[in-house]
Amino acid sequence: MLQHLITTQDLNLDSINEIIDKAIQYKQDINTPQTLLGKIIITIFFENSTRTLSSFEIAAKRLGAKVVRLDIHKSSTSKGETIADTASNINAMKPNAIIIRHRDAGAGNYLARYVSCPIINGGDGAHAHPTQALLDAMTMKLHFGDLNGKRIAIVGDIMNSRVATSGIDLFRRLGMKVTLVAPPHFQSLFNESDNLKKVDNIKSCIDDCDVIMSLRTQTERHNYQIYSSLKDYASLFCITKELIGDRDIIVLHPGPVHRNIDIDDEMLKDSRCKVLDQVSNGVFVRMAVLDKFANLAK
């Protein structure tokens, strides 16, 4: 059956756990099974990416698939072809999955109407980034074993972050309690509930969290500068080693990190900072995702 992965809501709890456990198994396996041998995976990234694009491509190749990267600067969308027509034409070449990143929220959903293979969302505007939430959950699960009852503070530009949107949904479904820490102009529009709180400073919740996830200020999505300076912002929201002290807290960040604005140099060097583990785990999560979705189609 054809299925797309556009948001974390496309996965039920069993599938979420299945993907995370499979990713952990891939991480532990000495030999990688070639479950995507003979499959073609297409990546189309309309927005810049370092980690997500290479992570998906490495994941596909590790499982034996062939990867075709559509260079959007050389593709026909730059000659005026609609994105829907581009998708229909790519689809006519019968790939087994298309991975897309786009600056517009909803781009993945829209393209899904024009293709007969799974669309995997690598990030659409401020809307969703499901594989990031899965790799964050995997990283936490590897550290804690069980996520039920664990507390995470998500700090920064939550309103404009697709990482936050996907994480807020997925982490709560895994039993975590989420606190959103942001100045009013970056705060989320989600309503508070039993497992979702909103505060405007990190000090008020630092003694009640097991994980801090710092986010980049998404300047490319701001219509105008809504804070006085990034330095002022950092003085209140940067995750510093001094702030963490000797607490038993792990620190996550999806990257790219604005050093000394999101997380300071000293904290980035600390073993409690799991940023590079997240990057490593991302490949295994995307292997599990591709294995599931690209093998479902055709």
Ligand code: NCD
């Ligand atoms: C994030 C993204 O692009 O949404 N990065 C990522 O995928 N690892 C976060 C960001 O750009 O700040």
